[in-house]
């Protein structure tokens with residue numbers, strides 16, 4: 227039996243995603259919050275807490291509280307552990323609610339890096355993003371920009387150690403595209419075959435374009451309250467049963483290998499212990515998938531298979547529609563939308579409620595969510611369940 | 618004709634100056650902690666292992682092995698437009714630190730994880746020289 231919930235998700239708002247130009251991050255945030263309030267059956271005046279995920283573009287700061295027009299918030303902050311922040315925001319919201327600091331807290335991620343005049347690949351690039359002072363300038367001098375190179379190197383290391391293949395990465399990409407075709411929110415609807423995967427251009431070997439996440443304009447908001455209060459609201463409450471973070475440290479020591487042994491291991495162990503369930507209870511996974519490789523290594527570190535066997539584990543297509551472990555059922559960041567940890571979190575809410583329609587996973591008693599930040603430097607895990615009782 | 622974009626050139630600051638000064642003299646300088654006898658990278662005031670403020674700059678062996686690498690195709694900076702495909706590598710130095718660099722003196726197709734490497738220095742401007750790595754002969 228699972229343990230008592232830490233809190234509950236009462237509302238979810240997901241805006242249209244992708245190449246929607248001319249709107250600011252904060253305006254997308256407002257739309258997502260309005261959608262989440264409607265979803266929960268709440269008024270804006272019911273909100274007394276606001277946690278903002280600092281975004282990749284850097285234009286969501288604490289002043290968003292004023293633009294959004296909130297009043298008398300008893301909890302407000304901007305949080306950042308890169309892509310893993312959604313999990314830490316969930317922790318702090320639930321803790322604050324249990325401590326009585328706030329009753330109903332909005333968590334929001336919004337970003338609008340895409341513009342009509344600039345390709346998606348340049349959205350987070352540009353000289354301003356790559357400082358030249360000190361040792362940071364050394365990275366730039368080597369042509370080591372952004373996350374692509376670093377994740378490519380992590381994937382290559384895994385391939386070297388364990389014989390992981392591009393075909394196995396491709397299976398993840400193809401499976402998630404199939405899911406995306408079933409999701410009204412997903413950006414990428416065109417079918418993708420394995421041949422398409424292999425034909426997509428190299429970004430940073432071994433990673434091809436279809437190994438890499440999308441770039442999205444849009445926002446996701448999630449409303450968190452106590453489990454008790456959530457029962458009186460419009461939607462079936464999605465209880466938060468467990469959560470944990472692990473930041474394994476940098477990879478700049480030869481005795482450390484976060485590229486192939488991630489924070490998913492420790493944070494997963496802690497979250498499962500807190501929830502009082504085991505891996506076998508998980509019906510669907512929503513895993514952070516900035517790259518196909520991230521899904522594979524996260525599955526290993528949570529213990530769905532042994533270290534090094536992630537490639538063989540995914541090779542039969544078990545993550546895709548009809549598979550034994552439906553994973554990233556909204557298409558994930560690869561084919562759905564890229565909202566950092568709010569991509570997996572938002573789809574997990576849909577799945578836990580049983581609102582997935584064509585993409586609904588058959589088992590949804592317990593949903594596993596991962597979020598990952600930096601170059602596998604930060605990890606958070608959330609376990610959700612809409613089961614009526616936590617105990 | 619418009620001038621081709623140039624690759625970014627690091628601008629040393631107070632903390633990193635010994636590294637870049639060393640590179641100008643073709644020496645790979647790293648911080649070493651006299652309290653716990655360990656090396657660290659990139660640069661900081663306090664040892665990340667034992668947290669003592671006893672870091673001094675010492676010349677490293679310049680020898681290591683290739684931990685992993687990528688071959689970059691995406692142009693993320695206009696200075697690298699004519700450089701793609703180029704490699705970015707993580708090199709495990711014998712001192713126990715891992716640094717990012719480029720492997721030179723061999724084709725990208727010849728890169729193998731675990732291969733032995735040694736430091737070489739390359740001018741990136743009149744003032745700045747940076748360490749890169751090449752396969753150890755034999």
Ligand SMILES: [Zn+2]
Nearest residue numbers: 650653664667
């Ligand atoms: Zn020390």
